[in-house]
Amino acid sequence: MQSPQGSERYFSNGNLCNEQIQEIGVTNGFVVDKLIQGWPKFQKVAQEAVIKSVSSFVLARLIFNEFLPKVVLEKIPSIGCKPNVIRFVVTFSTDEVLSAVVKVPLSMSCAIPGMAQGKKIGAGQRKMHDCEADFYRCFSCESAIPGFPIHTVYYSKKFSQNEIEGENTPPMLVMEDLTQVSHVIEPAEMGEDQLKNIIESLACLHKHILCMSDGKWKEFFTRRSFDQDFAEKIFPLVHKGTGLPEVLVHGIGPANILFSNAEPSKIIAFVDFHYAALGSPVIDLEKTITMATHRYANDLGARSKAESDTLSYYYEILREKMMEAGHEITFTLEALKRSYRLCKVVGASRMLVLYTKTVNSLAQIPHAAPTEEHTKKFKDIAMNGAIEALKNIIESLACLHKHILCMSDGKWKEFFTRRSFDQDFAEKIVPLVHKGTGLPEVLVHGIGPANILFSNAEPSKIIAFVDFHYAALGSPVIDLEKTITMATHRYANDLGARSKAESDTLSYYYEILREKMMEAGHEITFTLEALKRSYRLCKVVGASRMLVLYTKTVNSLAQIPHAAPTEEHTKKFKDIAMNGAIEAVQILRQDAPEWLD
Numbered sequence: 033m034q035s036p037q038g039s040e041r042y043f044s045n046g047n048l049c050n051e052q053i054q055e056i057g058v059t060n061g062f063v064v065d066k067l068i069q070g071w072p073k074f075q076k077v078a079q080e081a082v083i084k085s086v087s088s089f090v091l092a093r094l095i096f097n098e099f100l101p102k103v104v105l106e107k108i109p110s111i112g113c114k115p116n117v118i119r120f121v122v123t124f125s126t127d128e129v130l131s132a133v134v135k136v137p138l139s140m141s142c143a144i145p146g147m148a149q150g151k152k153i154g155a156g157q158r159k160m161h162d163c164e165a166d167f168y169r170c171f172s173c174e175s176a177i178p179g180f181p182i183h184t185v186y187y188s189k190k191f192s193q194n195e196i197e198g199e200n201t202p203p204m205l206v207m208e209d210l211t212q213v214s215h216v217i218e219p220a221e222m223g224e225d226q227l228k229n230i231i232e233s234l235a236c237l238h239k240h241i242l243c244m245s246d247g248k249w250k251e252f253f254t255r256r257s258f259d260q261d262f263a264e265k266i267f268p269l270v271h272k273g274t275g276l277p278e279v280l281v282h283g284i285g286p287a288n289i290l291f292s293n294a295e296p297s298k299i300i301a302f303v304d305f306h307y308a309a310l311g312s313p314v315i316d317l318e319k320t321i322t323m324a325t326h327r328y329a330n331d332l333g334a335r336s337k338a339e340s341d342t343l344s345y346y347y348e349i350l351r352e353k354m355m356e357a358g359h360e361i362t363f364t365l366e367a368l369k370r371s372y373r374l375c376k377v378v379g380a381s382r383m384l385v386l387y388t389k390t391v392n393s394l395a396q397i398p399h400a401a402p403t404e405e406h407t408k409k410f411k412d413i414a415m416n417g418a419i420e421a422l423k424n425i426i427e428s429l430a431c432l433h434k435h436i437l438c439m440s441d442g443k444w445k446e447f448f449t450r451r452s453f454d455q456d457f458a459e460k461i462v463p464l465v466h467k468g469t470g471l472p473e474v475l476v477h478g479i480g481p482a483n484i485l486f487s488n489a490e491p492s493k494i495i496a497f498v499d500f501h502y503a504a505l506g507s508p509v510i511d512l513e514k515t516i517t518m519a520t521h522r523y524a525n526d527l528g529a530r531s532k533a534e535s536d537t538l539s540y541y542y543e544i545l546r547e548k549m550m551e552a553g554h555e556i557t558f559t560l561e562a563l564k565r566s567y568r569l570c571k572v573v574g575a576s577r578m579l580v581l582y583t584k585t586v587n588s589l590a591q592i593p594h595a596a597p598t599e600e601h602t603k604k605f606k607d608i609a610m611n612g613a614i615e616a617v618q619i620l621r622q623d624a625p626e627w628l629d
Contacts, residue, residue: 039065043083044125053088055116056136057202060086063120066206067132070186074122074130081124091117091133091211119211131209132186136202137161160306161203162190166252167305168205179236179353181301184208214290214300219323219489222286225297227324230289231342233299234320235349238279238313243357253280253309275363276312276371283307284319314368317346318375326490332427343369370551428494430544433474433508438552470558471566476510478502509563512541513570538564 039061043049049061064083067074121131137157168185171177187206217226241249282288282302292298321342328335347365354361477483477497487493516537520530542560549556 042068042078048083048086051086053118053120053134055088055090055118056134056204058204060088062201063132063134063206064122066187067122067130070206071132071184074132074186077124077126077128077130081126081128083122084125085123087121087123088118088134091119119209120206131212133183133207133209133211135205135207137204158191158203162192163253163308164304164306165190165203165205167308168207170249170252177237177240180233180240181299182305183210183301183303208301210290210300213293215293216287216289217291219286219326222324222326223297226291226299227320227342228345229297229299230284230320230324231317231346232349233302234313234316235346235353237282239350239353239357241279242277242354242362243359249280250310275367276314277362278310279313281307281309281311281315283309284316286323312371312375314372314375317343318372321372322376326493339372340369343372427544428497430541430548432477434545434548434552434554436474437472437549437557438554470562471507471509472557473505474508476502476504476506478504478511478514507566507570509567509570512538513567516567517571534567535564538567 040046040049042064043061049059049064051060052058053060053063064078064086068078069075116136118134118136119131120134121129123129137160165188168183168188172182172185176182185205185207187204189201189203189205191203193203282305284302288304289302290300292300321339324342325335325338328338344365347361347368351361477500483499484497485495487495516534519537520533539560542556542563546556
């Protein structure tokens with residue numbers, strides 16, 4: 033590709049002007065021409081001196097995953113993995129140096145060992161690039177969004193322009209180079225000052241959008257936020273009925289905010305607007321606050337207070353800025369907090385999708401398996417946080433059950449006509465387990481130890497529940513019984529302590545569910561005693577299930593070459609099944625002796 037006519041005069045020689053930048057498929061002269069057109073300072077220097085050298089290189093930083101030490105991933109700092117991002121450095125004859133960043137969408141441009149490069153750019157990536165280009169066209173001018181810093185963009189081109197104009201230059205963004213003066217921070221490093229500055233910036237963005245008299249900008253962001261769209265399909269009440277207006281949603285992650293090297297709490301720019309869309313204000317707030325409150329992973333009360341205080345701070349900032357602009361805020365703080373809490377449910381579901389895709393990608397990378405040492409470390413962290421993790425699981429189940437029980441529309445049941453295996457099994461084997469207790473039907477997951485993903489950074493924090501292929505109608509105690517049985521294994525030799533732990537956990541679940549039902553204007557329809565009785569009887573079903581699983585597993589493994597379990601593992605599995613059966617008989621003698629007749 034030749035340089036634009038006339039660009040040669042800015043260079044010390046024509047060869048330098050026409051030299052190809054291999055990573056993005058354009059010449060030095062092409063980029064220089066765009067900088068002269070869009071960057072007044074560059075134009076001024078270029079008129080007074082000639083370019084004596086140009087260097088360009090891919091921006092990248094190593095991502096180190098503590099539990100996947102053999103995986104080497106190259107990732108663009110704060111700008112995402114898909115595009116090719118080049119730092120373009122120009123040295124003039126006066127020795128003045130100016131630089132810019134060129135961002136070109138190239139599929140699979142990440143340097144991931146063992147993975148194919150240069151795949152065809154798909155429709156989704158085209159839309160993402162065009163969305164980001166539209167954002168900068170709408171808002172990238174001096175003080176376009178006061179208080180919400182972004183890159184200055186000198187040139188932008190969309191995929192759709194090639195189709196309309198018939199040009200063969202690649203779609204791209206040529207923007208301000210902030211790489212030498214900024215850095216990104218990991219969620220674990222985020223402090224209160226950084227959180228406050230992010231919240232203030234979001235308030236400025238939302239105020240700017242809400243006060244705009246011209247709504248033409250919405251034409252460029254017709255695709256609703258993934259979270260917003262997902263929320264309205266799965267949880268119809270999350271963003272409806274709260275009075276919260278639509279704003280521009282960024283889709284914030286820890287790598288999307290550049291902080292100053294000189295002033296670590298100062299935000300230099302928000303980056304990566306390829307997911308920009310219409311949505312609720314709480315979407316970006318939920319992601320930001322979730323990132324920042326990791327320090328309270330083991331103190332849910334402190335975490336809840338931090339969330340509440342942060343939302344109150346955002347609300348006051350937004351209200352003040354709206355008043356300064358002659359507008360009033362149209363929703364209450366209570367509505368904001370309620371929507372935020374519901375949005376956290378959507379956030380957990382979102383993480384399920386993202387985590388699954390990431391795991392599937394890593395599975396394709398050679399040498400990605402974690403070492404035994406790291407596996408043990410991960411396991412130890414999970415076990416050390418077992419009590420807190422159990423609380424989080426119980427709270428999540430209470431949220432799920434409350435949501436199901438408060439839904440006025442029962443259409444969701446049409447998708448889960450098959451009853452839970454446990455429910456069906458229970459009614460065949462012990463007909464009274466779930467009858468006569470007053471417990472309603474909810475959505476049963478079928479929880480096992482491999483169905484709950486915990487965060488590496490915050491070992492007690494649940495990132496997502498996974499594997500919903502067994503989702504079905506059933507009693508609340510089904511998932512509770514499986515969860516509590518998993519968590520109380522440490523009391524295998526102390527049934528008194530185990531019984532107390534079970535009772536305390538059920539009481540905790542009941543209180544959480546009752547509070548959440550009351551917040552939603554509903555009452556719980558069964559007693560704690562009924563819950564505990566149903567739980568105990570459900571353990572009988574659980575014990576029967578374990579015996580079935582034990583028999584099927586041992587028989588299946590026996591058919592697989594080299595798969596036979598060791599004598600130690602067989603004994604351990606058998607002991608679990610037999611101990612459950614013994615306890616089941618004790619429960620039946622106390623709670624339902626007629627079943628033993």
